[in-house]
Amino acid sequence: MSTEQERDPQDRQIRCLVAKVGLDGHDRGAHVISRAFRDAGFEVIYSGLHRSPDEVVQAAVQEDVDVLGISILSGAHNTLVPKIMDGLREYGALEDTLVLVGGIVPDDDKATLKDEGVAEIFGPGASMSEMIEYVRANAPDR
Amino acid sequence: MTGGERDAASAPAETGESAEQTEIDRLVEGVLAGEHRALARTITKIENRAPGYRDLVAALHPHTGDADVVGITGSPGAGKSTLVDKLAKAYRDQGLTVGVIAIDPASPYTGGAVLGDRIRMASNVGDMDVFFRSMSARGTLGGLSTATTDAVTALDAFGKDKVLVETVGAGQNEVDIVRTADTVVVLVPPGSGDDVQMLKAGILEIADLLVVNKADLEGADRTVQELREMLHMGSNTSTGGHHGAGGSAGHHGPSTNVAGSNGERASEAGTRDGDEAEPADWEPRIVETVANTGEGVADLLTALDDHRAYLVESGELDRQARDRYAAAVRTLLREDVHELLAEEIERRGGLDAAVDRIVARETDPYTVADEVIAPVADCVRERHDEE
Numbered sequence: 001m002s003t004e005q006e007r008d009p010q011d012r013q014i015r016c017l018v019a020k021v022g023l024d025g026h027d028r029g030a031h032v033i034s035r036a037f038r039d040a041g042f043e044v045i046y047s048g049l050h051r052s053p054d055e056v057v058q059a060a061v062q063e064d065v066d067v068l069g070i071s072i073l074s075g076a077h078n079t080l081v082p083k084i085m086d087g088l089r090e091y092g093a094l095e096d097t098l099v100l101v102g103g104i105v106p107d108d109d110k111a112t113l114k115d116e117g118v119a120e121i122f123g124p125g126a127s128m129s130e131m132i133e134y135v136r137a138n139a140p141d142r
Numbered sequence: 143m144t145g146g147e148r149d150a151a152s153a154p155a156e157t158g159e160s161a162e163q164t165e166i167d168r169l170v171e172g173v174l175a176g177e178h179r180a181l182a183r184t185i186t187k188i189e190n191r192a193p194g195y196r197d198l199v200a201a202l203h204p205h206t207g208d209a210d211v212v213g214i215t216g217s218p219g220a221g222k223s224t225l226v227d228k229l230a231k232a233y234r235d236q237g238l239t240v241g242v243i244a245i246d247p248a249s250p251y252t253g254g255a256v257l258g259d260r261i262r263m264a265s266n267v268g269d270m271d272v273f274f275r276s277m278s279a280r281g282t283l284g285g286l287s288t289a290t291t292d293a294v295t296a297l298d299a300f301g302k303d304k305v306l307v308e309t310v311g312a313g314q315n316e317v318d319i320v321r322t323a324d325t326v327v328v329l330v331p332p333g334s335g336d337d338v339q340m341l342k343a344g345i346l347e348i349a350d351l352l353v354v355n356k357a358d359l360e361g362a363d364r365t366v367q368e369l370r371e372m373l374h375m376g377s378n379t380s381t382g383g384h385h386g387a388g389g390s391a392g393h394h395g396p397s398t399n400v401a402g403s404n405g406e407r408a409s410e411a412g413t414r415d416g417d418e419a420e421p422a423d424w425e426p427r428i429v430e431t432v433a434n435t436g437e438g439v440a441d442l443l444t445a446l447d448d449h450r451a452y453l454v455e456s457g458e459l460d461r462q463a464r465d466r467y468a469a470a471v472r473t474l475l476r477e478d479v480h481e482l483l484a485e486e487i488e489r490r491g492g493l494d495a496a497v498d499r500i501v502a503r504e505t506d507p508y509t510v511a512d513e514v515i516a517p518v519a520d521c522v523r524e525r526h527d528e529e
Contacts, residue, residue, distance in 0.1 A: 013190065013253065013278075038254035043278045048261035055267045059260060062273055064182035092179050142186075 014139050016067040019047040019056045021084065024074035029102060033069060036128040042067075042135070053080055057087030060097060066139045072103040077113065085116045096140040102126070162194045170201045173300050178270060181300050185275055188292040199292045202299035207463075209241070209298040210450055211305045211322065216329030221355040222308050223262035224433040225329065225442075230272050231265035232443055233304050240266075241273045241297035243290060245309040248278040255279070259308065273297065287318040288473055291466070294322055317348055322466065324459060325449045327351045327442075330369060333361030346372065349426050351445050357430035357438060369428055424452050479518075486514050 018034045020027055027049055034044045045063050047056060060068050068088075070081060081101060088094040094117060101113060102122045110121050119138060122131055169187070172180025184202075187195045212229075214222050223244065230240045244259035257276035266272040275293065290307060297305045307323055328349035346352070352373075354366050427445050431438030453459040487493050496510045 015186075034256050038249065038256050039252055041249075041252040041254045043248070043255045043257060043276075045257045045260055045276050052268070058268060058270060059274075061178055062182055062275055063260075064179075064186040 014042045014067065014135065015045070015063065015065045016042050016069055016135070017045045017047060017056070017060050017063055017065040018069045018071065019051055019059070020049050020071050021047075021051050021053060021056055021080045022072065022074055022076050023050065024072060024076070025049055026073045027071070029073070030069075030071040033071070033102065033128075033131070036132065037135075040132045040136075053083035053087060056084050057091065057093075060084075060088060061091045061093050065097065066142075067098045067100065067135055069100045069102060072101065072105075075104065077101060077103065077105055078109055081113055081118060082116050085118075096142055098135070098138055098140055100131075100135075163197070166194045166198050166201065169198060173202060173296060174205060176301060178273065181273065181296060182275070184296045185277075185293050188296065189277060189289055191289075195292070199295055202295055206295050206298040209294070209302050209305045210324055211294055211298075211307065212325045212327060212446060213307045213309075213321075213323030214327045214329065215309050216353075216355075217331065218310055220329040220331045221431075221433045222310075222329055223259040225353070225355060225431060225439075226259075226306050226308050227263045227265050228433055228436050228439045229306060229442070230263070230304075232439055234266065234269060234272060238303035239271045239273075239301065241275075241294075241300070241302035241305040243275050243277060243293050243297070243305070243307045245277045245279060245290065245307070247310060273300070273302065287322060288470070288477070291322045291470060321348070321469075324453060324462060325350050325446060327353055327446075329353045329355050330365060331356055332359045332365045350424060350449050351442070352426055352428045353442060354428060354430045355433050358432045358435075362430065366428055366430060373426060373428075424449065424456075424458075482518065483514055486517065490514065 016037055018030050018037070020030050030046065034046050037044045045059065045065065047059055051059075056068070056070070068084075070077075070084065072080065085094060085099070088097055088099070099118050100120050100122065101118050105113065105121050105123060113121060120134060169180050169184050173184055184198060186192070187198055214226060216222050226242055226244070230242060233240050242263075244257070246255055246257045246259060248255040255278035257278060260274060260276055263272070263274055266274070277289065277293065294305050294307065326348050328346065328351070330352060332354060352369055354362055354369065356362065357366075427448075429438060429442050429445050431442055433439070453462070487496070490496070490513070496505075499505045500507060500510065
């Protein structure tokens with residue numbers, strides 16, 4: 001690890017943005033996930049509370065994250081998530097960013113979000129190891 | 143545009159070179175055209191030491207040299223991120239574009255990190271002309287300053303007017319990082335007697351500006367006083383003080399601020415003495431700020447501008463740049479030789495095997511090192527003789 005050689009792309013560091021979007025102050029989940037991702041060896045950028053879709057897009061683009069985890073417990077996912085997806089598309093970042101949603105999402109909405117380009121939705125009961133494995137397996141090849 | 147001949151020296155990945163080269167060209171083009179995505183990906187490549195990153199930085203280098211780089215350091219919780227946010231906002235109000243690199247520590251065990259500096263960038267949300275990038279220290283000790291320098295190169299080539307580099311100040315590593323900056327700002331929270339002790343040991347020496355942030359808190363006056371005294375101590379030990387031009391210890395030397403010695407608030411002194419002083423030597427200034435309300439930020443801006451003017455007028459800016467490039471070349475050479483030797487060790491059956499033999503008393507560390515370096519040394523000397 002301490003050598004400065006050019007690294008094997010397979011071995012690269014996974015970068016994640018954990019984002020809270022909209023009027024939703026429930027950040028315990030986002031904190032727990034940030035911590036778990038950190039302990040899994042990922043680099044986690046935490047957005048802070050009450051971010052607008054534009055801010056989330058700005059952060060995701062500038063930080064060039066592999067994974068964008070959106071935490072929504074307010075029920076506004078159908079409004080906010082598509083806005084984020086549009087923003088990512090605008091900057092050409094959609095195709096190589098793995099977008100995950102965590103929170104309370106009714107089954108009917110899951111399909112809609114996946115159509116929008118969300119890779120997976122994790123609800124109550126999802127385990128940390130399950131999510132970490134999912135990210136490791138699906139982080140985009142660059 | 144890129145120097146293809148560099149590959150002869152490094153050349154670790156021959157496969158897919160043309161595709162790689164195309165991507166590098168595309169990124170360089172994108173960065174110079176002002177595409178955020180290209181800049182972000184460029185910094186990622188730099189951070190990851192991804193194949194081709196050297197060519198990328200090399201291609202960007204001719205387009206650099208215009209950005210003012212300010213390094214900001216201080217202990218955790220000193221208010222660096224908040225102050226950076228306010229500075230960025232102030233520069234944006236002047237119509238300047240800003241790049242920020244915020245470095246946070248990484249876990250030495252897992253390599254993971256939570257990079258939280260972005261949360262403080264409240265004044266600049268939605269403003270894409272503030273390009274904020276979090277970096278983790280990733281345990282790559284010497285290499286972090288290289289990655290930071292290269293990331294600054296990318297932001298500079300992108301056309302940013304001001305680049306702010308923010309890092310936790312905890313020792314040599316951080317000192318190396320802030321040395322990538324033209325101007326070094328050290329934040330000191332009030333009532334931090336112990337921290338001040340720590341600063342004595344190293345970071346104080348590199349400060350061009352000392353900022354006592356959270357100046358509204360109790361103990362701030364005392365901290366200012368202590369810093370001022372400490373700066374005096376420095377001036378007593380260096381020859382000549384502020385009168386003697388011969389006492390020039392260079393920009394990062396222990397020369398000190400005597401301007402604030404008459405007991406007036408240093409922040410006021412800073413603004414007032416700006417044009418009158420014309421020092422042959424920069425004397426670190428003390429500025430008081432309250433970052434979360436923005437108080438004192440104007441004073442800090444003035445002090446930063448004054449320091450910039452000093453750098454330009456004294457020719458120090460060019461000297462610093464030369465020093466930096468010399469250091470960069472040395473670092474790269476060290477890394478490259480290290481890499482070369484790692485290959486040679488691998489070819490000889492790996493370090494573990496060598497250690498086994500050392501443990502078994504069949505050989506010793508010196509002999510192993512000699513054996514590994516011998517072919518390299520031979521090679522160099524042969525070429526030397528040929529010339």
